Amino acid sequence: MTRKLYYEDPWLLRWESAVTGCVQVDGAWEICLDATVFYPEGGGQPWDQGYLGGVRVLAVTERDGEVIHRCDGPLAVGRTVEGQVDRHRRLALMQQHTGEHMVSGTICRRYGVNNVGFHVGSTIVTIDFDGPVPPEDLPKIQAQVNEAIWQDLKVECFVPDRAALEKIPYRSKKALEGPVRIVRIGEVDSCACCGVHVTSTGQVGLVKLLSCVKFHQGVRIEMACGHYAMDLLEQVFDQNRQVSQTFSAKLLHTGEAARAMADRLAQAQYQIGHLQRQLFDQIGEGFRGAGNVLLFREDLEGEALRLLADRIAQSCGGTAAVFVPAGTGHRLCLASRTQDVRPLGDRLRQALSAKAGGRREIVQGTVPADRAKIRDFFHTQGWDL
Numbered sequence: 001m002t003r004k005l006y007y008e009d010p011w012l013l014r015w016e017s018a019v020t021g022c023v024q025v026d027g028a029w030e031i032c033l034d035a036t037v038f039y040p041e042g043g044g045q046p047w048d049q050g051y052l053g054g055v056r057v058l059a060v061t062e063r064d065g066e067v068i069h070r071c072d073g074p075l076a077v078g079r080t081v082e083g084q085v086d087r088h089r090r091l092a093l094m095q096q097h098t099g100e101h102m103v104s105g106t107i108c109r110r111y112g113v114n115n116v117g118f119h120v121g122s123t124i125v126t127i128d129f130d131g132p133v134p135p136e137d138l139p140k141i142q143a144q145v146n147e148a149i150w151q152d153l154k155v156e157c158f159v160p161d162r163a164a165l166e167k168i169p170y171r172s173k174k175a176l177e178g179p180v181r182i183v184r185i186g187e188v189d190s191c192a193c194c195g196v197h198v199t200s201t202g203q204v205g206l207v208k209l210l211s212c213v214k215f216h217q218g219v220r221i222e223m224a225c226g227h228y229a230m231d232l233l234e235q236v237f238d239q240n241r242q243v244s245q246t247f248s249a250k251l252l253h254t255g256e257a258a259r260a261m262a263d264r265l266a267q268a269q270y271q272i273g274h275l276q277r278q279l280f281d282q283i284g285e286g287f288r289g290a291g292n293v294l295l296f297r298e299d300l301e302g303e304a305l306r307l308l309a310d311r312i313a314q315s316c317g318g319t320a321a322v323f324v325p326a327g328t329g330h331r332l333c334l335a336s337r338t339q340d341v342r343p344l345g346d347r348l349r350q351a352l353s354a355k356a357g358g359r360r361e362i363v364q365g366t367v368p369a370d371r372a373k374i375r376d377f378f379h380t381q382g383w384d385l
């Protein structure tokens with residue numbers, strides 16, 4: 001059995017221990033110690049990373065009470081080595097895990113719903129509940145949790161005996177046998193858990209609830225805690241700074257500025273659409289009764305190619321073939337109100353390796369050919385150009 005120092009003091013992140021075992025397994029070394037500060041994976045909390053006597057700790061697991069450190073190098077059995085846990089990662093994980101308990105406990109008390117799964121370890125923590133939580137209540141829940149954080153309540157971790165355990169109300173995902181470790185945070189929460197937690201709630205720093213969406217029979221809540229909440233805040237702040245500079249808007253007025261810009265853009269697009277229809281009408285009328293029309297344009301974005309080809313087809317009486325430069329070739333649209341354009345598309349595919357498809361009246365696609373080759377092709381089709 002390894003002595004589990006992380007349960008004795010979660011802030012003990014550096015310790016000298018004796019190496020009691022070292023075996024090579026699948027390209028790494030599994031090292032055991034008489035005592036360890038490295039938390040193994042468990043209770044939903046990922047393992048600690050760091051260094052052990054100069055080798056890197058890649059993963060940590062527990063097998064029959066023995067903590068196994070999977071490392072990128074060997075250590076001599078009997079040697080005393082210093083273990084050093086990556087503090088930033090451990091602190092972030094403890095902040096997330098304690099924050100998760102506080103949010104779960106608060107929501108369980110307020111709405112009578114249970115945490116049925118959670119994920120910590122990424123920037124954003126997710127918690128799944130088995131019943132509804134009104135999304136509009138998120139600010140209230142967040143305020144209540146942060147108030148408890150700032151009261152700096154003690155986080156107590158203990159293993160009561162059976163008799164004492166029966167008198168303690170606590171959350172648990174399943175019926176537990178054997179000793180049960182309880183994590184109690186004042187009146188906020190009491191939960192069966194084998195994870196490593198901060199020692200008082202003030203160390204969580206901050207909880208930011210991000211979203212609440214329907215998930216299976218209940219909801220999934222996303223949130224950020226402590227270090228990661230600060231990182232997220234920094235990123236969001238940086239995005240807002242960019243928006244603020246782009247729109248010359250004050251930092252707390254970027255939403256208004258973005259909405260005003262979106263309105264102006266929608267208006268401009270509407271006007272462009274109107275002008276484009278007028279322009280295409282003019283071009284279309286210019287080809288009235290012209291029969292087959294081959295046209296190269298430079299200025300047709302997106303759907304405009306199809307709209308122009310279709311408009312010309314309305315008046316020309318033959319087939320309209322419109323091409324726009326794209327990369328080293330062209331985008332194309334064939335349109336007709338009098339003929340099936342698909343055979344022409346097939347011949348373009350065979351002659352010029354075009355990729356095109358569509359229906360009887362309209363075929364669209366691309367062709368890896370220049371203007372001269374496209375012209376030659378339509379000559380061979382007997383078009384009068």
Ligand SMILES: [Zn+2]
Pocket residue numbers: 043097101191192193194195
């Ligand atoms: Zn837990």
